[in-house]
Amino acid sequence: MVQSKVQDTAPLSPLAETLIGSEIVKLGGEIRERIRKGEKIYNFTIGDFDSSIFPIPAALENLIIESFKNKFTTYPPADGIAALRESVSEFISKYEGLDYAPDEVLIGAGGRPLIYTAYRAVVGRGDKVIYPVPSWNNNHYVHFTEGEHIVIEADAENNFMPTADSIRPHVKDAVLIAVCSPLNPTGTVFRKEELEKICDLILEENHRRAADEKKLYLLYDQMYWTLTYGDTVHYSPTGLRPEMKEYTIYIDGISKAFASTGVRVGWALGPKKVLAKMKAINSHVGAWSPMAEQQAVARYLKDHKAVESYLEEFKRKLSDRLQQIYAGFQTLKKEGFSVDACSPEASIYLTIRFDLTGKKTASGEALARQSDVAAYLLSEAKLAVVPFYAFGASRESPWYRLSVGTCKTEQIDEMIGKLRSALQKLS
Secondary structure, eight states, X not given: OOOOOSOOOOOOOHHHHHOOOOHHHHHHHHHXXXXXXXOXXXXXXXXXXXXXXXXXXXXXXXXXXXHHHTTOOSOXXXXXXXXXXXXXXXXXXXXXXXXXXXXGEEEEXXXXXXXXXXXXXXXXXXXXXXXXESOSSHHHHHHHTTOEEEEEEOOGGGTTOOOXXXXXXXXXXXXXXXXXXXXXXXXXXXXXXXXXXXXXXXXXXXXXXXXXXXXXXXXXXXXXXXXXXXXXXXXXXXXXXXXXXXTEEEEEESTTTTTOTTTOOEXXXXXXXXXXXXXXXXXXXXXXXXXXXXXXXXXXXXXXXHHHHHHHHHHHHXXXXXXXXXXHHHHHHHTTOXXXXXXXXXXXXXXXXXXXXXXXXXXXXXXXXXXXXHHHIIIIIOEEOXXXXXXXXXXXXXXXXXXXXXXXXXXXXXXXXXXXXXXXXXX
């Protein structure tokens, strides 16, 4: 067979040719490769769990195995099995106080396909989508749907959350506001008063629109809502403003609540009209949650004693790590180093800050950009964290995401010591 030596430069689809790869995935891959080659790195980049440290609930694991043994290996219904939708309805009612009937619940293979189908159901070419940065993947989903990006850069003063005042100038003709609380990457949450103002803004805008006009929906990713610490309270739009039920699409699931990212069971809650379209899109994509896992989760969520016991221990382990690292950064700050951290509120993330641009290394090399800072931290402190610019923030943002999903407690003091030594070398 003759093989052509001519390089194929023919373009593919416009989407394929313009799609930007995930900087987080790219960074994670590079770190894993360096670790594979024997380099010791404190890898705090991954928004996932080391299952040897944070295993899924034993009761859930046993139910999954039992479901496979009972031959639950066929296609599930496109919207999820009835038993799981009923369990989710009861679960979110008991623990979050949200009133959604089983036919207002849509099951998917984790949160990602549900976010994708929500975008596909609501956003058309040229439609305005409002989203804050830093945030996870909204820029890519707007690109998928050929929407118009309306980007709001949030700051530490507002908990890295968008405010109603920052959104208000853009709501005319917008079809979607996409937010996340607790927020990936910051681990911060909406304050009650600000979320109320955003809900009121959305209601006001939808009341203004004619009956045949597209509505303005709120995509509310609350995948981390069970993981709050101390006095932190998670608020939900429909819990604050019941009328928001007509305009809110919740994204939720077991991925982060039960360290079950690979089990792939997520759910969306929302208006029946929107969920019906999301179901249709998902049925063509085939991103269903597997049958055995659905059967298992349906039973597990009803075991309130097991759920509460797991969450209590899981949250304690996560909180201990976050607080220990936070305390380490505060010590470094008191010692005069240009670092800081936000007090942990929720999720598996800690927001940390490195004000190191302009400083010089021991060899006289200037850290001119945040990418230089990240590279220096990796080289000298062996610390791998994700810059906020990977989440759409300014390339010069000094903030970073640190994840404790793979963190061993015995590594923390060692990591802080290594970081101190690296900081001491800068001038």
